[in-house]
Amino acid sequence: KAGVTQTPRYLIKTRGQQVTLSCSPISGHRSVSWYQQTPGQGLQFLFEYFSETQRNKGNFPGRFSGRQFSNSRSEMNVSTLELGDSALYLCATRTSGSPGEQFFGPGTRLTVL
Amino acid sequence: SQQGEEDPQALSIQEGENATMNCSYKTSINNLQWYRQNSGRGLVHLILIRSNEREKHSGRLRVTLDTSKKSSSLLITASRAADTASYFCATGTQGGSEKLVFGKGMKLTVNP
Numbered sequence: 040k041a042g043v044t045q046t047p048r049y050l051i052k053t054r055g056q057q058v059t060l061s062c063s064p065i066s067g068h069r070s071v072s073w074y075q076q077t078p079g080q081g082l083q084f085l086f087e088y089f090s091e092t093q094r095n096k097g098n099f100p101g102r103f104s105g106r107q108f109s110n111s112r113s114e115m116n117v118s119t120l121e122l123g124d125s126a127l128y129l130c131a132t133r134t135s136g137s138p139g140e141q142f143f144g145p146g147t148r149l150t151v152l
Numbered sequence: 153s154q155q156g157e158e159d160p161q162a163l164s165i166q167e168g169e170n171a172t173m174n175c176s177y178k179t180s181i182n183n184l185q186w187y188r189q190n191s192g193r194g195l196v197h198l199i200l201i202r203s204n205e206r207e208k209h210s211g212r213l214r215v216t217l218d219t220s221k222k223s224s225s226l227l228i229t230a231s232r233a234a235d236t237a238s239y240f241c242a243t244g245t246q247g248g249s250e251k252l253v254f255g256k257g258m259k260l261t262v263n264p
Contacts, residue, residue, distance in 0.1 A: 043194075070250070072250070072251070072252070074252075074254075081254060081255070081256045081257065082240065082242075082254035082257075083254075084251045084252060084253065087250065087251060095250075095251045097251070127192060129194060129195065131195075131252075133250065139183075139200060139250070140185070140197045140200055141185075141197060141250065141252065142197065143187075143194040143195040143196070143197075144194050145193055145194040146192075146193065146194055148192075
């Protein structure tokens with residue numbers, strides 16, 4: 040079974056631009072969560088999608104948004120990029136609606152200049 | 153904001169020795185999970201322990217959970233150089249949605 044894939048793996052943007060990151064879950068996984076990892080704040084939950092619906096949201100500004108498609112693939116978008124948005128963005132997927140092991144992708148390294 | 157906090161923040165040991173990492177958290181949980189991360193890459197799930205469990209084993213890993221003290225420990229026995237990584241504890245809360253709250257992580261170095 041193929042693992043979680045994230046594209047692109049690396050991205051360089053300038054302040055004010057917007058960016059879209061993509062996550063393809065393991066086949067059969069309907070839950071997709073997004074996390075931001077920075078040296079200062081560590082790993083922080085952004086949001087979770089399940090069956091195309093956002094089920095939970097972390098404490099991030101509205102510039103951070105996401106969506107999930109009918110094939111469970113998910114995208115997250117960050118608008119009006121700030122320097123502080125530079126981070127490793129990780130998506131994690133799992134099978135059912137009950138809590139359990141999450142499978143992480145390799146991440147997208149976003150650098151904002 | 154972090155819920156879990158790993159202790160120590162960094163640990164350096166020799167191959168063959170055991171490594172113990174501790175995690176403390178603040179609120180009620182449904183489960184506690186441990187993950188490993190190599191050099192800024194994706195996280196790898198190691199083990200999950202539910203709030204009604206006290207101890208769990210998986211290969212060279214042993215996890216304990218004390219909900220009265222809101223703490224957990226991860227023991228890696230007979231460590232190998234390949235165990236060198238950052239280790240995170242993460243707590244999962246109740247309900248169908250799984251929002252994992254991670255600790256800051258602990259850097260383990262296993263010297264050959």
